[in-house]
Amino acid sequence: MRAMTLPRISSNSLRRWLAPLGILLLIVFAFLIPRQIDKQNIWNLFFLICLQITLGQSWNILAGFAGQSSLGTAAFFGIGALVTRTLWFGGQPFALAFLAGGFVAVLFAMLIGAPTFRLRGAYFAIGTLGMAEVMRITVSQKIPLISTMSGQMIAGYDLTSRYYLALGLAVTTTFAAWLLLRSPWSLGLLAVREDEEAAQATGVHVLGHKLLALFLSSFFAGLAGGVFAYQQISYYPSAPFSPHWTFDALLIAFIGGLGTLAGPIIGAIFFVVVREQLAVNLVEIHQVIFGILFILIVLIFPGGLVEAWERLRGARWIKKSSS
Amino acid sequence: MSIESFFQTLVFGLFVGGIYGIAAMGLALVFGVLKMLNIAHGELVMLGGYVSFWVFQAYGMDPFVSLAIVIPTLFLLGLALDRAVYRHIIRLHGEEKIKNSLLVSFGLTLVLQNLAQWLFTADERSIQVSYAGDGLNLMGVTMPYTRLGSLLIALLVTLALNYFLHRTYPGKAILATAEDFEAAELAGININRVYMMTFALGAALASIAGTFVTVTYGLTPSIGVIWTLKALIVIVLAGTGSILGAFPAGILLGVVEALSGAFIDATYRETIGLVIFLLVLILRPQGLFVRSG
Numbered sequence: 001m002r003a004m005t006l007p008r009i010s011s012n013s014l015r016r017w018l019a020p021l022g023i024l025l026l027i028v029f030a031f032l033i034p035r036q037i038d039k040q041n042i043w044n045l046f047f048l049i050c051l052q053i054t055l056g057q058s059w060n061i062l063a064g065f066a067g068q069s070s071l072g073t074a075a076f077f078g079i080g081a082l083v084t085r086t087l088w089f090g091g092q093p094f095a096l097a098f099l100a101g102g103f104v105a106v107l108f109a110m111l112i113g114a115p116t117f118r119l120r121g122a123y124f125a126i127g128t129l130g131m132a133e134v135m136r137i138t139v140s141q142k143i144p145l146i147s148t149m150s151g152q153m154i155a156g157y158d159l160t161s162r163y164y165l166a167l168g169l170a171v172t173t174t175f176a177a178w179l180l181l182r183s184p185w186s187l188g189l190l191a192v193r194e195d196e197e198a199a200q201a202t203g204v205h206v207l208g209h210k211l212l213a214l215f216l217s218s219f220f221a222g223l224a225g226g227v228f229a230y231q232q233i234s235y236y237p238s239a240p241f242s243p244h245w246t247f248d249a250l251l252i253a254f255i256g257g258l259g260t261l262a263g264p265i266i267g268a269i270f271f272v273v274v275r276e277q278l279a280v281n282l283v284e285i286h287q288v289i290f291g292i293l294f295i296l297i298v299l300i301f302p303g304g305l306v307e308a309w310e311r312l313r314g315a316r317w318i319k320k321s322s323s
Numbered sequence: 324m325s326i327e328s329f330f331q332t333l334v335f336g337l338f339v340g341g342i343y344g345i346a347a348m349g350l351a352l353v354f355g356v357l358k359m360l361n362i363a364h365g366e367l368v369m370l371g372g373y374v375s376f377w378v379f380q381a382y383g384m385d386p387f388v389s390l391a392i393v394i395p396t397l398f399l400l401g402l403a404l405d406r407a408v409y410r411h412i413i414r415l416h417g418e419e420k421i422k423n424s425l426l427v428s429f430g431l432t433l434v435l436q437n438l439a440q441w442l443f444t445a446d447e448r449s450i451q452v453s454y455a456g457d458g459l460n461l462m463g464v465t466m467p468y469t470r471l472g473s474l475l476i477a478l479l480v481t482l483a484l485n486y487f488l489h490r491t492y493p494g495k496a497i498l499a500t501a502e503d504f505e506a507a508e509l510a511g512i513n514i515n516r517v518y519m520m521t522f523a524l525g526a527a528l529a530s531i532a533g534t535f536v537t538v539t540y541g542l543t544p545s546i547g548v549i550w551t552l553k554a555l556i557v558i559v560l561a562g563t564g565s566i567l568g569a570f571p572a573g574i575l576l577g578v579v580e581a582l583s584g585a586f587i588d589a590t591y592r593e594t595i596g597l598v599i600f601l602l603v604l605i606l607r608p609q610g611l612f613v614r615s616g
Contacts, residue, residue, distance in 0.1 A: 284441035291433030
């Protein structure tokens with residue numbers, strides 16, 4: 001990876017208030033707009049954006065902050081969905097099932113995380129992809145039947161509550177990522193990302209920091225799975241284990257800007273909106289376009305849209321000051 | 324289980340393993356020489372299968388004969404992909420190169436898979452040759468000609484690759500570049516050309532595997548991921564840096580999968596390889612990141 005920047009804390013007092021203000025506006029916007037328009041497809045679009053923000057942030061915490069490019073997000077997402085759905089359908093209150101999904105995903109991540117963190121770089125990526133595939137194949141063979149809500153549940157179904165849950169989760173995940181960056185651990189995470197040996201040599205507990213990132217990442221991916229299980233009327237239990245969930249999260253973090261707080265938000269909005277647009281007009285090849293876009297970002301703008309924007313702003317600022 | 328069905332399972336595992344071996348050899352070659360991990364390798368297997376299928380469809384050419392068309396086609400595609408995409412990251416170092424190759428080839432996976440889906444549709448295709456049902460019967464063990472042919476060709480290709488790498492100048496240049504690219508460059512080897520040729524060779528090997536897949540199973544645009552994973556498992560079993568070792572390791576994986584499917588539970592056939600792979604990766608990580616010696 002080329003240099004990636006964590007958000008800097010600006011000393012300028014106006015600039016300092018600009019970011020929180022923008023976020024507040026965004027939340028108010030996300031809260032009110034679907035309600036104003038009140039159309040099925042708008043609710044769905046906003047729901048998808050929030051779900052993808054959560055997954056993007058989750059992947060970003062592990063890969064962008066701690067430098068562990070995992071390809072196993074789908075496993076946490078799938079486990080969250082499976083546990084939530086099973087408990088919820090089994091008669092438990094949803095809130096309990098939802099939290100249980102997150103914690104079981106964490107439990108699984110911790111069991112699998114300690115050994116897989118012995119792997120580095122590409123092997124960690126392949127190892128986690130292999131682990132997620134084991135889960136997907138096992139679930140698709142052990143629970144092959146489609147899972148559908150009961151008639152009673154469908155009768156009481158409303159998309160609004162699903163959307164607000166997803167929005168709440170997206171905000172919470174982003175807030176958690178922000179807290180993590182402000183915490184004393186953020187420097188340790190950065191050190192692990194940039195150079196593991198050097199970090200170890202200067203006394204950073206490498207495994208501890210990796211596990212912390214994995215804990216947060218898997219918890220929020222698991223909760224996102226719970227939201228998915230809550231929203232979908234019927235799906236195959238193996239569907240949330242599909243590798244495309246991992247790949248979406250990865251694309252979003254990269255498009256927005258890896259290792260930045262705003263990256264997954266910008267990336268998710270861009271990704272979902274553009275994908276929906278492309279899917280309408282160019283059904284077959286919209287994924288091709290995303291693939292090409294992704295390759296170009298990795299090759300030309302490894303910092304994603306956030307970096308592209310900063311470069312643009314930087315260029316303008318230099319022009320102004322030189323004139 | 325009777326002794327015949329045991330041997331039958333074993334033999335079929337052997338046949339499947341031959342395909343694993345040839346698919347993994349291409350990936351191992353690229354990994355060993357370019358030091359890049361090409362996740363899109365399975366996509367090249369898939370494309371090779373489609374070339375074979377369309378040649379059969381259009382001209383009725385036997386898939387074993389049409390290898391003469393399939394291999395050069397994918398070789399050229401390999402040259403083009405190297406030039407267009409991989410050339411840009413070849414000069415990065417170590418971990419950074421591997422990570423970037425992983426990401427770029429992942430993007431390429433999306434492109435190739437969806438392009439294939441768009442051009443060829445998601446319908447399952449396969450080649451039914453006139454002798455598809457025929458085979459040798461050796462003491463109650465059936466060996467279909469198509470599978471026997473695939474295994475024989477895989478074996479021949481392995482031997483030919485061995486000869487090429489160890490006995491010819493271009494082959495030695497490839498091995499020298501794998502060993503130490505700086506020294507190779509100082510010795511007057513054009514390493515950019517070596518990288519390009521190696522990547523194309525990897526694509527050509529993938530196309531052979533693709534042809535066998537089309538003859539023995541079926542072909543859909545989405546088979547790429549499966550074959551990338553299989554090839555990765557085989558590489559890890561063989562030990563990275565071992566290019567020709569991929570062939571016996573592929574045979575081993577094929578046999579283990581077939582036997583575990585028959586003895587334990589058919590549902591575990593697909594996961595057993597991944598579980599072995601994870602165990603090897605976790606228990607012997609040092610042997611996998613650093614080249615021996």
